[in-house]
Amino acid sequence: xxxxxxxxxxxxxxxxxxxxxxxxxxxxxxxxxxxxxxxxxxxxxxxxxxxxxxxxxxxxxxxxxxxxxxxxxxxxxxxxxxxxxxxxxxxxxxxxxxxxxxxxxxxxxxxxxxxxxxxxxxxxxxxxxxxxxxxxxxxxxxxxxxxxxxxxxxxxxxxxxxxxxxxxxxxxxxxxxxxxxxxxxxxxxxxxxxxxxxxxxxxxxxxxxxxxxxxxxxxxxxxxxxxxxxxxxxxxxxxxxxxxxxxxxxxxxxxxxxxxxxxxxxxxxxxxxxxxxxxxxxxxxxxxxxxxxxxxxxxxxxxxxxxxxxxxxxxxxxxxxxxxxxxxxxxxxxxxxxxxxxxxxxxxxxxxxxxxxxxxxxxxxxxxxxxxxxxxxxxxxxxxxxxxxxxxxxxxxxxxxxxxxxxxxxxxxxxxxxxxxxxxxxxxxxxxxxxxxxxxxxxxxxxxxxxxxxxxxxxxxxxxxxxxxxxxxxxxxxxxxxxxxxxxxxxxxxxxxxxxxxxxxxxxxxxxxxxxxxxxxxxxxxxxxxxxxxxxxxxxxxxxxxxxxxxxxxxxxxxxxxxxxxxxxxxxxxxxxxxxxxxxxxxxxxxxxxxxxxxxxxxxxxxxxxxxxxxxxxxxxxxxxxxxxxxxxxxxxxxxxxxxxxxxxxxxxxxxxxxxxxxxxxxxxxxxxxxxxxxxxxxxxxxxxxxxxxxxxxxxxxxxxxxxxxxxxxxxxxxxxxxxxxxxxxxxxxxxxxxxxxxxxxxxxxxxxxxxxxxxxxxxxxxxxxxxxxxxxxxxxxxxxxxxxx
Amino acid sequence: xxxxxxxxxxxxxxxxxxxxxxxxxxxxxxxxxxxxxxxxxxxxxxxxxxxxxxxxxxxxxxxxxxxxxxxxxxxxxxxxxxxxxxxxxxxxxxxxxxxxxxxxxxxxxxxxxxxxxxxxxxxxxxxxxxxxxxxxxxxxxxxxxxxxxxxxxxxxxxx
Ligand code: FES
Ligand code: FES
Numbered sequence: 001x002x003x004x005x006x007x008x009x010x011x012x013x014x015x016x017x018x019x020x021x022x023x024x025x026x027x028x029x030x031x032x033x034x035x036x037x038x039x040x041x042x043x044x045x046x047x048x049x050x051x052x053x054x055x056x057x058x059x060x061x062x063x064x065x066x067x068x069x070x071x072x073x074x075x076x077x078x079x080x081x082x083x084x085x086x087x088x089x090x091x092x093x094x095x096x097x098x099x100x101x102x103x104x105x106x107x108x109x110x111x112x113x114x115x116x117x118x119x120x121x122x123x124x125x126x127x128x129x130x131x132x133x134x135x136x137x138x139x140x141x142x143x144x145x146x147x148x149x150x151x152x153x154x155x156x157x158x159x160x161x162x163x164x165x166x167x168x169x170x171x172x173x174x175x176x177x178x179x180x181x182x183x184x185x186x187x188x189x190x191x192x193x194x195x196x197x198x199x200x201x202x203x204x205x206x207x208x209x210x211x212x213x214x215x216x217x218x219x220x221x222x223x224x225x226x227x228x229x230x231x232x233x234x235x236x237x238x239x240x241x242x243x244x245x246x247x248x249x250x251x252x253x254x255x256x257x258x259x260x261x262x263x264x265x266x267x268x269x270x271x272x273x274x275x276x277x278x279x280x281x282x283x284x285x286x287x288x289x290x291x292x293x294x295x296x297x298x299x300x301x302x303x304x305x306x307x308x309x310x311x312x313x314x315x316x317x318x319x320x321x322x323x324x325x326x327x328x329x330x331x332x333x334x335x336x337x338x339x340x341x342x343x344x345x346x347x348x349x350x351x352x353x354x355x356x357x358x359x360x361x362x363x364x365x366x367x368x369x370x371x372x373x374x375x376x377x378x379x380x381x382x383x384x385x386x387x388x389x390x391x392x393x394x395x396x397x398x399x400x401x402x403x404x405x406x407x408x409x410x411x412x413x414x415x416x417x418x419x420x421x422x423x424x425x426x427x428x429x430x431x432x433x434x435x436x437x438x439x440x441x442x443x444x445x446x447x448x449x450x451x452x453x454x455x456x457x458x459x460x461x462x463x464x465x466x467x468x469x470x471x472x473x474x475x476x477x478x479x480x481x482x483x484x485x486x487x488x489x490x491x492x493x494x495x496x497x498x499x500x501x502x503x504x505x506x507x508x509x510x511x512x513x514x515x516x517x518x519x520x521x522x523x524x525x526x527x528x529x530x531x532x533x534x535x536x537x538x539x540x541x542x543x544x545x546x547x548x549x550x551x552x553x554x555x556x557x558x559x560x561x562x563x564x565x566x567x568x569x570x571x572x573x574x575x576x577x578x579x580x581x582x583x584x585x586x587x588x589x590x591x592x593x594x595x596x597x598x599x600x601x602x603x604x605x606x607x608x609x610x611x612x613x614x615x616x617x618x619x620x621x622x623x624x625x626x627x628x629x630x631x632x633x634x635x636x637x638x639x640x641x642x643x644x645x646x647x648x649x650x651x652x653x654x655x656x657x658x659x660x661x662x663x664x665x666x667x668x669x670x671x672x673x674x675x676x677x678x679x680x681x682x683x684x685x686x687x688x689x690x691x692x693x694x695x696x697x698x699x700x701x702x703x704x705x706x707x708x709x710x711x712x713x714x715x716x717x718x719x720x721x722x723x724x725x726x727x728x729x730x731x732x733x734x735x736x737x738x739x740x741x742x743x744x745x746x747x748x749x750x751x752x753x754x755x756x757x758x759x760x761x762x763x764x765x766x767x768x769x770x771x772x773x774x775x776x777x778x779x780x781x782x783x784x785x786x787x788x789x790x
Numbered sequence: 791x792x793x794x795x796x797x798x799x800x801x802x803x804x805x806x807x808x809x810x811x812x813x814x815x816x817x818x819x820x821x822x823x824x825x826x827x828x829x830x831x832x833x834x835x836x837x838x839x840x841x842x843x844x845x846x847x848x849x850x851x852x853x854x855x856x857x858x859x860x861x862x863x864x865x866x867x868x869x870x871x872x873x874x875x876x877x878x879x880x881x882x883x884x885x886x887x888x889x890x891x892x893x894x895x896x897x898x899x900x901x902x903x904x905x906x907x908x909x910x911x912x913x914x915x916x917x918x919x920x921x922x923x924x925x926x927x928x929x930x931x932x933x934x935x936x937x938x939x940x941x942x943x944x945x946x947x948x949x
Pocket of ligand 1: 830831832833834835836837838839840841842851852853854
């Protein structure tokens with residue numbers, strides 16, 4: 001193993017500590033856990049988009065071999081409190097989330113009956129024998145129609161499908177639009193996606209009757225949120241309820257809500273006194289894991305004659321699915337769209353309004369980028385359209401409007417604040433890395449040959465590492481703004497650093513070990529990082545929203561520094577030197593300029609075992625364990641520019657990506673190899689969103705993309721080689737100088753590709769305003785364009 | 791689960807014999823019966839490749855194969871490659887090039903990679919990508935996986 005030595009553990013290309021177990025098949029994902037006596041759960045789920053439940057007959061199922069119990073909503077009412085996602089946001093109506101549907105079903109895939117059996121095969125056999133009598137109700141599929149008065153209503157107690165409305169305004173946008181020499185407008189449609197982590201959701205609950213204690217092993221990104229929620233819903237105190245996220249096979253936001261299946265396995269394990277396990281199959285994942293990116297954005301941008309943006313106006317409809325997701329609420333994504341629509345530009349006047357509309361579809365929630373892939377798609381298309389009106393190059397148009405270095409901190413029209421970040425540096429960096437002028441020359445030659453060759457730019461900025469001042473979701477009663485690290489040196493001299501975050505591919509076991517090692521003065525491989533366990537610290541939420549490096553990294557820094565101070569104090573006494581002369585590095589403690597030294601095990605022994613070596617006051621002061629919480633208070637700005645070069649095959653309409661360049665400012669990098677990987681993965685999902693992926697429901701609410709044959713996750717053959725430029729612009733917004741980078745790739749790629757495809761088809765005058773731009777959609781657009789021509 | 795069909799399988803060089811139901815999938819036999827949970831299930835319908843193992847010298851999807859179909863065969867799974875403290879060269883290349891993030895697709899990628907390296911010239915990255923196109927990875931964007939296999943091709947071919 002190659003570990004670079006100090007100075008500079010932070011920034012080093014340290015190989016991942018989690019890899020050996022994952023590479024040898026010794027990772028432990030939830031489904032790998034096999035507890036004796038486990039009962040396996042299978043569901044009978046709704047096959048209607050909207051229907052009243054008339055009767056449920058479970059008799060035959062209960063008599064099937066190996067069946068331990070068949071459970072309906074009525075059977076769990078005593079042990080499971082109803083719950084719903086509340087918010088302080090005005091004009092928001094929460095919906096109660098049934099663990100099992102009681103009187104109505106509102107989407108295909110909604111759980112109605114649960115069957116417990118000795119193994120999954122038998123549980124599925126029995127679930128098939130459950131008979132449910134439904135009275136079908138009219139479905140609501142089109143969100144615009146669903147928002148109209150008179151549409152069939154999913155939640156009668158709300159009386160409308162519009163469950164939230166919000167708007168932001170700055171300046172007089174009407175006046176700005178009215179007087180503007182250039183106005184461009186569009187209706188931009190992003191179609192629904194699903195996170196499609198490779199590991200399906202999986203839960204295993206184990207009840208210890210003697211202690212009356214429950215342990216849930218969950219493929220969750222947020223063990224802290226799940227623990228806190230279950231404590232209320234199941235009425236169990238946190239000291240007898242532990243949520244462990246072992247190795248988790250990707251999340252991307254889809255594993256951030258609390259799911260009814262999590263509640264149910266816990267309730268049933270407690271009730272039956274046996275472990276209960278449920279692992280989704282891919283059909284269940286594609287029909288019930290939270291979906292996203294389902295918005296319609298109607299927007300208009302006004303500029304003056306030299307391209308300076310004067311105003312922006314937008315009306316947004318978000319299709320939120322059947323219920324408001326817990327705990328983030330359905331406002332999470334739609335509100336983010338209007339919050340981030342103005343992008344990294346100076347927009348003096350703005351009005352953005354959004355409605356979140358319930359439909360007969362799976363719930364929507366967080367998915368990598370949350371809202372910003374859509375806002376960036378709409379805004380970046382408008383910027384290109386304005387540039388075209390003005391005969392300005394898109395690069396120049398962006399340069400004229402982007403917030404400049406001297407303008408930070410810049411308050412956006414919705415009141416967010418951009419701190420100093422490399423907006424322009426990313427734009428220029430991407431253009432230089434791609435040889436923008438050379439590409440335009442190449443394009444001119446390609447066009448002369450009649451080829452469809454396009455170049456697309458997309459710039460954006462996001463807020464990452466949000467502190468307590470800004471909630472990850474508007475008005476949500478969950479604190480997402482702090483993280484805690486608890487670091488200790490035990491009696492053997494070994495270092496353990498415990499966090500509430502939950503790594504599921506981000507490599508946090510390694511990057512957080514790098515931070516602790518650097519600050520404490522030990523080697524990376526000496527640090528055991530504990531994460532994904534609600535017992536690790538008193539409060540935490542988990543890993544999402546590009547926050548873990550910043551928040552957990554900050555907490556690690558604070559704790560490790562305080563712990564190092566304890567080490568120095570004890571060592572100064574033991575080695576009879578001044579504190580200022582004590583050096584701690586690579587796991588050794590030395591007196592500078594001498595050969596006096598001790599190891600961590602020797603120090604730990606002196607502190608914990610060999611009483612008398614430290615004076616009593618010092619022993620009470622130096623216990624070699626420190627717990628600190630970090631709150632960045634505000635957030636950090638993370639900008640980027642993406643540049644895509646595409647060529648469209650005139651026969652198959654396949655969009656081939658010839659170049660893909662990302663220039664992004666992620667602040668100080670802890671591990672460049674991991675940073676590259678985060679960007680690659682994000683861009684690949686953005687490419688999927690732009691060109692391939694679409695969740696399709698028919699008018700009856702039947703989902704037509706319920707397998708990976710129909711829902712197209714891109715393979716190695718579709719994803720190109722990417723070039724990534726990291727600009728490490730300093731930031732003082734948080735202790736480590738980090739900016740988050742987990743989501744950015746997915747934010748920039750749909751817009752860059754929409755602009756590139758539009759640019760490629762400029763000779764035909766086609767604008768891409770709907771994603772994914774599949775060969776089928778391209779075929780229709782091109783046929784229309786040719787018809788208009790003739 | 792029992793049901794009267796005896797299956798004999800050599801898995802990573804060790805002989806196993808068990809009575810199984812005819813409908814038991816090979817992947818469930820490996821994971822549940824033998825406890826070899828390194829082989830993962832991502833879709834159960836033959837698309838994701840997470841369950842890839844090598845059966846009688848060819849890569850197969852163990853979610854599309856019944857245990858009884860494999861009777862008498864020899865199976866190689868990820869557990870048969872290197873150990874935590876002694877990785878096999880392809881595992882080492884995956885680590886060196888950061889070809890895994892969550893690790894869920896990784897056993898399938900490794901077994902597919904082993905099969906490709908044994909049989910294909912893999913002269914270009916395009917060939918590597920085509921060879922991997924039956925295995926989904928949602929985390930890495932594939933670039934580092936391609937690089938790890940490229941490095942292994944170079945080591946194999948001695949350049
Ligand atoms: S689980 Fe076998 S191919 Fe997906
Ligand atoms: S590493 Fe997560 S799916 Fe490939």
